[in-house]
Amino acid sequence: MSYDTECVFCRIIEKKIPSAIIYEDPYVISFLDINPRFKGHALVVPKVHVSTLDQLSDEATAHLFVVVKHIAKNLVENLGAAGYNITINNGRVAGQVVPHLHVHIIPRYEDKRQGVGFEAVFPVDEEAKTTLNDIAEKVKLTREIKPIFKDKEKEEQKGNEEKEKAENSEKSSKASSLPYESEYFNDDGTPKFK
Numbered sequence: 001m002s003y004d005t006e007c008v009f010c011r012i013i014e015k016k017i018p019s020a021i022i023y024e025d026p027y028v029i030s031f032l033d034i035n036p037r038f039k040g041h042a043l044v045v046p047k048v049h050v051s052t053l054d055q056l057s058d059e060a061t062a063h064l065f066v067v068v069k070h071i072a073k074n075l076v077e078n079l080g081a082a083g084y085n086i087t088i089n090n091g092r093v094a095g096q097v098v099p100h101l102h103v104h105i106i107p108r109y110e111d112k113r114q115g116v117g118f119e120a121v122f123p124v125d126e127e128a129k130t131t132l133n134d135i136a137e138k139v140k141l142t143r144e145i146k147p148i149f150k151d152k153e154k155e156e157q158k159g160n161e162e163k164e165k166a167e168n169s170e171k172s173s174k175a176s177s178l179p180y181e182s183e184y185f186n187d188d189g190t191p192k193f194k
């Protein structure tokens with residue numbers, strides 16, 4: 001992993017600064033925010049030093065968000081939260097303070113309903129509201145993004161076709177039992193990184 005010695009999160013990852021770690025694997029670390037907005041406010045941080053989400057590989061992004069989901073579930077179940085916000089501030093203009101990508105998971109509680117909803121943070125931009133179609137034209141993503149996971153229906157179809165080919169039968173049954181593309185994931189489900 002490429003660490004930045006000036007970066008506070010890289011120093012946390014390297015255990016040079018203590019933190020309240022709640023999860024760690026070879027690619028991702030999660031610890032509690034030192035300035036919690038609500039009880040259990042956690043950060044999930046890829047171990048590779050990139051500043052914003054668009055700089056992270058597809059594989060690392062997929063793994064990051066799977067971890068985010070599990071940590072959110074764990075926070076809800078153990079802290080009695082009624083919901084949670086997931087936020088990433090990308091860039092200084094968006095309020096990013098530490099320039100190392102991090103996902104905020106902020107548990108929300110019924111008895112602390114301040115700052116509920118988008119309105120509390122961003123009022124509606126009335127000018128942007130009148131130009132939705134123009135903006136959509138500018139930002140349309142026309143290429144199809146290939147899913148990082150296997151399409152189970154297609155795989156089953158492919159599996160049936162391959163059954164007829166005796167020499168491949170063993171290989172295909174192994175592949176169809178995997179939930180993910182083997183080019184992205186190891187047999188044990190951990191992600192591969194280039």
Ligand SMILES: [Zn+2]
Pocket residue numbers: 003004007008009010011048049050099100
């Ligand atoms: Zn860093």
